[in-house]
């Protein structure tokens with residue numbers, strides 16, 4: 001087992017702060033992990049499982065990164081996930097196994113979810129529902145087939161043969177801006193296809209962020225919060241990696257860096273020497289998409305007539321029309337969570353919370369009529385991933401022609417003394433907590449076997 005190190009460990013779980021003091025020890029950690037998101041916490045646990053010492057450095061005052069649950073007063077103090085909320089591909093998602101083993105309550109989304117598809121301001125007819133389902137299955141299957149064969153074009157280009165299908169704009173918005181957090185025009189078809197989520201989706205009533213903090217943080221050993229890393233010297237003559245942080249300088253045998261590609265591209269951490277060209281190119285080939293949420297308390301949920309866990313969306317009539325998806329009454333609660341992504345989300349992040357809320361309310365009125373505006377109580381909860389300097393987006397996507405970039409970014413540098421990990425580095429579960437966990441775990445095993 002690894003030895004303890006200087007400092008204190010703190011993590012926030014479901015709003016309550018837990019603090020523990022680690023035993024003093026002056027030895028340097030063997031492996032430093034930058035970032036206490038899912039990838040960083042998994043990496044630290046894997047390093048420790050190999051009998052090596054680990055230290056996690058985190059810029060924020062909490063763990064979990066993009067998996068973060070709070071209990072906002074505006075929503076009646078029920079758990080709200082600002083970032084990740086579903087355990088996708090549960091069959092191959094290690095977090096789903098960990099949660100089950102810990103006896104956590106998980107619910108199968110497909111079993112509990114209902115759906116309301118709207119055409120204009122009315123519910124779709126059964127025939128329209130069928131047409132949408134058939135168009136979705138046929139178009140998505142054909143686009144997947146094209147991804148397996150042809151060159152790596154954009155998802156929008158692959159959808160072009162279906163431009164006249166009345167459901168194509170809705171499918172493009174769903175697969176692009178909402179699921180991939182980026183519009184179909186900018187998405188690599190192959191990256192979209194290989195990271196498509198087709199398995200079981202599990203929902204976490206107590207919050208996925210709380211689950212990450214509860215289950216992963218205690219396995220990670222020492223976590224130093226409020227400790228942003230500014231500079232990494234990764235080719236020192238003595239073989240050490242030197243990390244300059246806001247709280248001093250650390251020496252280690254290797255570093256695992258799990259910050260988002262948004263932070264890397266913005267120069268949030270400087271590297272000396274500069275990163276090799278293929279790594280820098282991979283970072284820029286994997287820009288951050290943005291998915292934003294605005295959550296409202298639903299007044300008089302019975303009056304709305306909406307069933308529990310109801311996905312609500314409207315047919316798009318053109319590829320340019322922005323999309324909003326509503327998740328009404330999650331777990332039967334009296335709230336509504338709206339989701340919008342891609343260019344629309346970036347524009348609204350710049351325009352500010354009032355503009356974003358006006359946009360979402362206009363969509364709600366377009367579906368349910370002007371009277372329904374009053375169903376949504378004032379005082380909404382907004383996510384802020386686009387402007388959060390430690391994340392700068394929701395999750396990354398590959399540009400067309402750049403589907404190999406995730407694998408390139410994950411390649412170890414300096415014989416394993418510097419390695420990147422996180423959702424951006426996973427091919428198959430890219431953009432998810434499951435991918436972040438696997439990437440962190442695999443990077444740690446590789447590093448621990450080499451240094």
Ligand SMILES: Cc1cc2nc3c(=O)[nH]c(=O)nc-3n(C[C@H](O)[C@H](O)[C@H](O)COP(=O)(O)OP(=O)(O)OC[C@H]3O[C@@H](n4cnc5c(N)ncnc54)[C@H](O)[C@@H]3O)c2cc1C
Pocket residue numbers: 034035036037038039040057058059060063064065066067082083084085086087088227228229230258259260263268269291292293383385390391393394395421422423424430431432433434436
């Ligand atoms: C709105 C939204 C909805 C999502 N929905 C889902 C979902 O339902 N299911 C799903 O599986 N995934 C979802 N995701 C994606 C998922 O949250 C991420 O893929 C995953 O959490 C990324 O984990 P990570 O460890 O790679 O990165 P992060 O969580 O970003 O962790 C990196 C950590 O590094 C820290 N850091 C940054 N800079 C520094 C620095 N200089 N020094 C030290 N630390 C630093 C950050 O503060 C952060 O804690 C969603 C994301 C968003 C934003």
